[in-house]
Amino acid sequence: MILIVDDRPENLISLQKVLQAHSFEVDTASSGEEALKKVLKNNYVLIILDVQMPDMDGFEVAETISGFSKAKDTAIIFLSAVNTELKFITKGYLSGGLDYITKPVDINVLLLKIKTFYRIYEQNRKLNEVQEKLLEEIEFRKQAEHKKDEFISIASHELKTPLTSVKGYIQLLQRSLNRDDKTMAQNHLEKASTQLEKLNELIVDLLDISKIESGKMKFNMKSFCADNMVNNAIEMLQQSNPDFKISKLGKTDEMIFGDEMRLEQVVINFITNAIKYAPGTNQVNVTTNIKDEKLYLAVKDFGIGISKEQQHKIFDKFYRVEDNSNRFNGLGIGLYICSEIINRHGGTIGVNSVPDEGSEFYFIIPTTEEEILKNQI
Template identity: 70%
Template sequence: MILIVDDTPENLISLKKVLERHNFEVDTAASGEEALKKVLKNEYVLIILDVQMPGMDGFEVAEAISGYSKAKETAIIFLSAVNTELKFITKGYSSGGLDYITKPVDMDILLLKVKTFYRIYEQSRKLIEIQNALLDEIEFRKQAERKKDEFISIASHELKTPLTSVKGYIQLLERNIDKGDIETVKKHLGKAQVQLEKLNELIADLLDISKIESGKLKFNKKHFVMDAMLDSVIEIINQSNPEFKIIREGKAELEIYADEMRIEQVVINFLTNAIKYSPGTSEVHIKLSADNDQIYLGVRDFGIGINEAQQKHVFDKFYRVEETAIHFQGLGIGLYISAEIIQRHGGEVGVKSILGEGSEFYFTLPLNQEKETD
């Protein structure tokens, strides 16, 4: 927008009409004081400022405007019918003006200057946008690098832990085999198997991340009943966590078209997280429902919960809730992989949580959808 400042009404009207005919948005002020009030409220690309005005003259107005952080970059063109001497033109520039036009105004020259200033303004704005985008991009590279370094450190630790445990159990096995203590051998074998399963899960997650990044995560979709798959998952979880009671709420005896193994992977991830982040509790609830369009599955725990600010990040790659990172192991990629799987099936993931009261992680999947989304 352009602001024209002149104490002569006919000058305001004529300049405003000419500029508006050339599709410029124009505002006017009849005094320096009025101009300053408008500059405080509005943003202007250009101010056309008369020098000879009662009260504050144009030079004083320009100097005042240059002191406003909001408007100090605004271009100013001075108009003057009297002060055409070099010293006055110099004063105009030193007051913050970028150009000086004498009256009577040659409208063609004024229009040319206005268009030039607008073009410079647009170019400057684009340069600023590019600069800001580059700064954001650099900051994103830095954050990504920090996350990568953090992830490598965590992954190294997480992979090393089960490997160290397996190595220890093998050494114990060697000693007990020599002694012929079969019961102890069986016990150590069972513990080593648990650690190997952990290692296998970590490696599987890393492979999934690699497939997602390279666009090679494929799905084997078919029709299956969610209820039947859920029974199988609950049986698996009960075997490894007999101390937890998994309570089902609702049914969905309908077929969906999806990759059963991948959907099972998501449900297992939700359930194992619910148990992992619920120390001191003994129940996890699974909510299952369906309508004509979609199926809903939610896993509700009564554990530590997640604060509102962190909830929007829990499905981000490598994200680990800060308060829990020290106490609970994990790579911070399970939920990211789960989100990718569900979204690639045309569904949605989400979380509802209250800090200290527990969380409900859920996903929805469309029913009767056979169109490939991967």
């Protein structure tokens, strides 16, 4: 849009009609003060500014506009019938004008200049868009590189910890066998097995994320009993965490369609995290129900919780809650894998949490093949 500023109505009307006849969108102001108010409210590609005006001349208006960040890309053309001397033309350029035209005006020349300014404005706009996209891409690549380096560091540490423990327990096991202390040997063997299981879980997660990234994560979709799947997950984790009471609320005898092993993997991850991030507590609730051909499953703990700001990032790849990254081990990929599994089932995954009161992780998936396919489209 073009803003014409002139204190003489006849000049405004005549120039406005000419520009509108050439398909330009035009706005007008009859004083410098009115022009400044309009510049603050609207975006203009070009301002055609009369020099000789009462109260506030064109130079003062241009100098003021040049201080507006909103108008930093707006071009200014001065028009003057009186101030045609070189010193005034020079002052016009120093005041922020890109051109200074004296009257009488050759309308064809003015139109060519206006079209040129429009073309320059459009080119600058596109260049700015490209520059912003490039900056966003650079920022994304810096963050991605940082996350990758951080992940490699974390993964190296997490993998090394159980390996070091296994090595230590094997050495202790050897000494116990040399002393023929079978009880102690059995104890060391059990602890080494626990560490090997942790190592196996880490490797499985790494393999899963690799499959997700390459699009090779396979799903064995078939009908199965949802209740059996949930019960199996609870039974396994209850045995390995006897100090915790894992309560199941609700019953889901119906058959559902999906990958039983992958969905059980999600339930196990939810319960494992509920136990892990709730030190000092001993209760985890697993709620299930089926309604309107959708399975709802939620795992609630009464632990440390997650802040509102971090909840929307919790399913991102490699994300670890900063406050707890040094207190709890993990690669920051378990929940990301869970979200990918639920997405492949055409479902939704989420969390409700209050710091220091606990968290409830949940997912909702269709129970029929038709609904899964419909939600994946």
